[in-house]
Amino acid sequence: MTPTDILREEHELILAMLDVMSAVCTRMEKSETIEVTSLDQIIDFIRTFADKCHHAKEENVLFPALEAAGFPREGGPVGVMLQEHAMGREFVKNMATARDGISRGSDAAGNDFTQNARGYVELLTNHIHKENNILFVMAEQRLTPDEVKRVGREFELIEREEIGEGVHERYHSLLHELCDMYLR
DSSP: OOHHHHHHHHHHHHHHHHHHHHHHHHHHHTTOOOOHHHHHHHHHHIIIIIIIIIIHHIIIIIHHHHHHTTOOSSSSHHHHHHHHHHHHHHHHHHHHHHHHHHHTTOHHHHHHHHHHHHHHHHHHHHHHHHIIIIIHHHHHHHSOHHHHHHHHHHHHHIIIIIIOTTHHHHHHHHHHHHHHHHTO
């Protein structure tokens, strides 16, 4: 499996979480009770799986490889992706703040959570489409076979050293639980 195949596969999991988030937001907007634990799990999935694992592979390995292959960091597709990662982190930070307000009983916090979650869903849906269909295609055309192998090895290091054994599987399981709760 190539590095871009790995990233596309992870995108599928992230997209499933975005579907869960949309369903949670719809329920919250209908004033249905959502367990704070579910909000915690969503935020944890995004921060750990989507950001610490997936975005780290892109930001620390793939994007520098693309820069070395001649893609500019500023003003090009890599710069746009980095900017969108930063925007996503801001949405998630605001979701976490709203989640704390929800647990304290703030009426406005639920609205803050849904606004930021919906913003994140829209941002990441478009972001993933651009990466899958534009950036990754460019990477597949430009990176040499040796560079592809090196990127793949570094992805494995991130999985092992930054994320840890079994963590990927734990998030797969969590995602299935949340899908069963909110999408079935």
